[in-house]
Amino acid sequence: MQRIGRRRAIVTGADSGIGKATVITLAEKGYDVGFTYLDDPDETRRQARQAGGRTEFLRMDLSDPSVGRDVVAELSKRLGGLDVFVNNAAIPFAAPFLETGLDDWQRVLAINLTGAFVCIQAAATRMIASGSAGRIIVVTSVQAHYPHPGSSAYDAAKGGLDMLAKVMAVELGPKGILVNAVAPGEITTRMSGMEGVDPTTVRRPDVPLGRPGGPQEIAEFIAWLASEECSYATGASFVVDGGAVLMGPTLAGRFNNSGRASSTPL
Secondary structure, eight states: OOOOSOOEEEESSOSSHHHHHHHHHHHHTTOEEEEEESSOOHHHHHHHHHTTOOEEEEEOOTTSTTHHHHHHHHHHHHHTSOSEEEEOOOOOOOBOGGGOOHHHHHHHHIIIIIHHHHHHHHHHHHHHHHTOOOEEEEEOOGGGTSOOTTBHHHHHHHHHHHHHHHHHHHHHGGGTOEEEEEEEOSBSSTTTTOTTOOGGGSOOTTSTTSSOBOHHHHHHHHHHHHSTTOOSOOSOEEEESTTGGGGOTTOTTSBOTTSOBSSOOO
């Protein structure tokens, strides 16, 4: 069935990196986009508007996960509905397991998993109420599938989010909502310490494609999952990592012999 009118999407964590690229890409493809930010929305808003998209935005700090429900409700109201929800907001954290404090553990899970749960539940409820054949896309990590020493809290949160997406796909499929996960590998973002770097200029011998990925490459994949062309994929976790996981279950070359992470989480 052909949809009449513009589709409405919300992207969380769009200050920079994958979230920012996704907002701009969806705007270019004709979406009205709402997004959340933590620090500064101006550059994301400017580029999205240049692309011709209508944008709405709100600050969201998921250190209190409960705020997500109200933020999603308000952005949906401003957009006049909700067809696509992209959960991208997350924080990095790296420390050896035995040095990870309870406060750190709880903070990472509160933002990366519980906050995601609250936001996605609010989005799905809106889609069902409006009868939208919606799309929910969760941005996880290659570390949801393969362990990264020194990242127990981060990996646990991303692994939990990956399984949450599968459960949602089973429960929401009969209601016409497709749920999928995108698990990026090393991407040139603020979280990886390579924001603004051209990925084609960085050599990664331990990755089959020989380089990290760029935020735009992940954004384009998310846009396809959000589109009506993606009509029969649900409950899948798409690893988009240039083939890095094929090189070994512990992401060879990404950590040192001490067990400490040699880079920020992917």
